[in-house]
Amino acid sequence: MFSHVMIGSNDIERSKRFYDAVLGTLGAGEPMRNTNATGQIRLFYRHAGSTFCVTQPINGEAASFGNGGTIGFACASPEQVHEFHDTAVAHGGTSIENPPGARDSSMGSIYIAYVRDPDGNKLCALHRG
DSSP, X not given: OOSOEEEEOSOHHHHHHHHXXXXXXXXXXXXXXXXXXXXXXXXXXXXXXXXXXXXXXXXXXXXXXXXXXXXXEEOSSHHHHHHHHXXXXXXXXXXXXXXXXXXXXXXXXXXXXXXXXXXXXXXXEEEEO
Protein backbone atom coordinates (compact mmCIF):
# COMPACT_ATOMS: atom_id res chain seq x y z
CA MET A 1 0.00 0.00 0.00
CA PHE A 2 2.75 2.51 0.88
CA SER A 3 5.81 3.28 -1.19
CA HIS A 4 7.55 5.17 1.62
CA VAL A 5 7.18 7.24 4.77
CA MET A 6 8.98 10.60 4.99
CA ILE A 7 9.44 12.81 8.04
CA GLY A 8 11.11 16.17 8.48
CA SER A 9 14.12 16.95 10.64
CA ASN A 10 15.57 20.16 12.02
CA ASP A 11 19.01 18.54 12.40
CA ILE A 12 19.67 15.97 9.69
CA GLU A 13 22.97 14.74 11.18
CA ARG A 14 21.36 14.22 14.61
CA SER A 15 18.53 12.34 12.89
CA LYS A 16 21.03 10.22 10.97
CA ARG A 17 22.78 9.18 14.18
CA PHE A 18 19.41 8.39 15.79
CA TYR A 19 17.94 6.44 12.88
CA ASP A 20 21.19 4.64 12.01
CA ALA A 21 21.10 3.18 15.53
CA VAL A 22 17.35 2.62 15.87
CA LEU A 23 16.69 1.23 12.40
CA GLY A 24 19.86 -0.82 12.73
CA THR A 25 18.05 -2.85 15.41
CA LEU A 26 15.64 -3.93 12.64
CA GLY A 27 18.44 -4.77 10.20
CA ALA A 28 18.43 -1.59 8.11
CA GLY A 29 21.84 -0.46 6.90
CA GLU A 30 23.28 2.92 6.00
CA PRO A 31 20.81 5.24 4.29
CA MET A 32 21.21 6.54 0.78
CA ARG A 33 22.01 10.26 1.12
CA ASN A 34 20.53 12.59 -1.48
CA THR A 35 20.69 16.35 -1.87
CA ASN A 36 17.79 17.69 -3.94
CA ALA A 37 17.94 20.52 -6.47
CA THR A 38 17.27 23.17 -3.82
CA GLY A 39 19.93 21.87 -1.41
CA GLN A 40 17.91 19.92 1.17
CA ILE A 41 19.54 16.72 2.40
CA ARG A 42 17.41 13.60 2.47
CA LEU A 43 18.17 10.16 3.93
CA PHE A 44 16.55 7.02 2.48
CA TYR A 45 16.66 3.87 4.65
CA ARG A 46 15.65 0.81 2.61
CA HIS A 47 14.93 -2.53 4.24
CA ALA A 48 12.67 -5.52 3.63
CA GLY A 49 10.79 -3.82 0.79
CA SER A 50 10.11 -0.60 2.72
CA THR A 51 11.63 2.87 2.57
CA PHE A 52 11.80 5.29 5.50
CA CYS A 53 12.98 8.80 4.66
CA VAL A 54 14.18 11.77 6.69
CA THR A 55 14.46 15.19 5.07
CA GLN A 56 15.19 18.79 5.77
CA PRO A 57 11.90 20.58 4.93
CA ILE A 58 11.86 21.66 1.31
CA ASN A 59 10.02 24.91 2.12
CA GLY A 60 12.88 26.01 4.41
CA GLU A 61 10.63 26.23 7.48
CA ALA A 62 11.08 24.27 10.70
CA ALA A 63 10.13 20.60 10.70
CA SER A 64 7.29 19.64 13.02
CA PHE A 65 5.69 16.37 14.01
CA GLY A 66 2.11 15.44 13.25
CA ASN A 67 -0.23 15.62 16.24
CA GLY A 68 -2.00 12.26 16.30
CA GLY A 69 0.42 10.65 13.88
CA THR A 70 2.42 7.51 14.68
CA ILE A 71 4.89 5.60 12.52
CA GLY A 72 4.89 1.89 13.32
CA PHE A 73 7.84 -0.45 12.82
CA ALA A 74 7.32 -4.23 12.71
CA CYS A 75 9.57 -6.19 15.04
CA ALA A 76 10.35 -9.91 14.91
CA SER A 77 10.10 -10.49 18.68
CA PRO A 78 9.36 -8.83 22.02
CA GLU A 79 13.13 -8.67 22.55
CA GLN A 80 13.51 -6.65 19.34
CA VAL A 81 10.79 -4.26 20.59
CA HIS A 82 12.85 -3.69 23.75
CA GLU A 83 16.07 -3.24 21.74
CA PHE A 84 14.36 -0.70 19.45
CA HIS A 85 13.00 1.20 22.48
CA ASP A 86 16.23 1.14 24.50
CA THR A 87 18.36 2.11 21.49
CA ALA A 88 16.02 5.01 20.71
CA VAL A 89 16.27 6.32 24.29
CA ALA A 90 20.07 5.88 24.32
CA HIS A 91 20.32 7.97 21.13
CA GLY A 92 18.25 11.00 22.15
CA GLY A 93 14.71 9.65 21.91
CA THR A 94 12.14 9.83 24.68
CA SER A 95 10.13 6.91 26.02
CA ILE A 96 6.42 7.78 26.05
CA GLU A 97 3.16 6.24 27.22
CA ASN A 98 3.54 2.92 29.07
CA PRO A 99 6.82 0.99 29.32
CA PRO A 100 7.40 -1.62 26.58
CA GLY A 101 5.18 -4.62 27.13
CA ALA A 102 2.28 -6.83 26.17
CA ARG A 103 -1.09 -5.26 25.44
CA ASP A 104 -4.41 -6.81 24.58
CA SER A 105 -6.18 -5.14 21.70
CA SER A 106 -9.30 -5.77 19.67
CA MET A 107 -7.00 -7.29 17.02
CA GLY A 108 -5.28 -9.69 19.42
CA SER A 109 -2.27 -9.64 21.68
CA ILE A 110 0.61 -7.33 20.75
CA TYR A 111 3.95 -6.42 22.29
CA ILE A 112 4.58 -2.70 21.88
CA ALA A 113 6.73 0.30 22.80
CA TYR A 114 6.36 4.00 21.98
CA VAL A 115 9.11 6.63 21.70
CA ARG A 116 9.55 10.10 20.26
CA ASP A 117 12.56 10.83 18.09
CA PRO A 118 14.66 13.97 18.75
CA ASP A 119 12.33 16.01 16.48
CA GLY A 120 9.21 14.81 18.32
CA ASN A 121 7.96 12.25 15.79
CA LYS A 122 6.07 9.42 17.49
CA LEU A 123 7.42 5.96 16.72
CA CYS A 124 5.96 2.59 17.63
CA ALA A 125 7.84 -0.73 17.77
CA LEU A 126 5.33 -3.56 17.50
CA HIS A 127 5.42 -7.36 17.54
CA ARG A 128 2.29 -9.39 16.85
CA GLY A 129 2.44 -12.80 18.53
